[in-house]
C-alpha cells in the first residue's frame with residue numbers, strides 16, 4: 259500500500275485501521291420495514307448494533323446478521339457501508355421516478371440494485387445485468403428476498419448489451435465494474451500489500467470497454483455513475499479521464515468524510531475536473547474503500 263502514501267490522507271491512521279476487522283454492516287430495506295423495526299428485531303435476538311451516523315439506513319453489528327429473522331424476511335441486506343455510496347450519486351429528485359429507466363451493468367449479487375430499488379420505492383424500471391450465471395442466481399435471490407418489484411434481470415457480457423437504435427436508452431446507468439478490489443483489504447489479507455500495477459492495468463481495459471458501452475446506452479442528459487472498490491488510480495481516475503468528452507463530471511455533493519479524486523499520478527497530470535470524483539478510504543467512514551465518478555452524458 260506504500261505506493262498510495264502520497265494520496266491517502268492521514269496514511270498512518272489508514273494503516274492502523276486496515277489492520278482491524280471491518281464492522282459487519284447491514285442496510286435496512288425500506289421496501290419492507292423501518293430502521294426502528296429492525297432495531298427491535300435485533301434487540302429481541304440479542305444482537306448489538308450501532309446506527310451509522312453518515313447513513314441512518316445502516317446498522318453496524320457485532321456479528322453477521324445472515325441467520326437472523328430480519329435477514330430471512332428480507333428486512334435487511336448485508337452490505338458494507340461504502341458499497342452504498344455509488345447509488346447515492348444518482349439524482350432521483352428531479353425526474354419522474356415512475357418513468358425512470360435504470361441500467362445496472364454489473365449488478366450481482368445485487369447490493370446496489372436492491373438499494374436503488376428501495377430509493378425508487380419500487381417504481382420505474384431497473385435492468386440488472388451480470389455476466390456470471392452463478393452470481394446472477396444470487397442476484398435473483400436477493401431481488402426476491404427484498405421484494406424488489408421493479409427489477410428485471412439479464413445475463414450477458416455488459417459490452418454486448420444491444421443499443422437497439424436508441425430505443426432502449428436509459429436515464430441512469432450504474433457501472434460498478436469488476437476491479438482489483440483493494441478496498442476490501444480489511445477482510446482479505448492477500449490485499450493488504452496492494453495489487454500489482456500490471457493487474458490493475460489489465461483490469462482497466464475491461465473497465466474502459468464497459469464504461470464506453472454505458473455512454474452508448476445512456477440518454478443525453480442522463481447520469482452515468484462509474485465505481486470501483488479499489489484505490490488504484492489506473493482503474494479510477496486514469497479510466498475516467500478518457501471519457502471527459504462523453505460526459506461532464508459532477509461532484510455528487512456528499513457530506514460524509516471523503517477525499518477528492520487525484521489529478522497527478524506517477525508524473526502524469528490529469529484534468530482538474532477529476533477533483534469532482536470521490537474517493538472514500540476505510541478510515542474515513544470505518545468501512546472499506548470505494549471510488550465514484552458521476553457523469554452527466556453529453
Ligand SMILES: C[S@@+](CC[C@H](N)C(=O)[O-])C[C@H]1O[C@@H](n2cnc3c(N)ncnc32)[C@H](O)[C@@H]1O
Pocket residue numbers: 341363364365366367368369370371387388389390393414415416417434435436437
Ligand atoms: C464489483 S462486482 C458488482 C457488485 C454489484 N454491483 C453489487 O453491488 O452487488 C462486479 C461484477 O461484474 C461482473 N462482471 C465481470 N465482467 C463482466 C462483464 N463483462 N459484463 C457484465 N458483468 C461483468 C462480475 O460477475 C461481478 O458480479
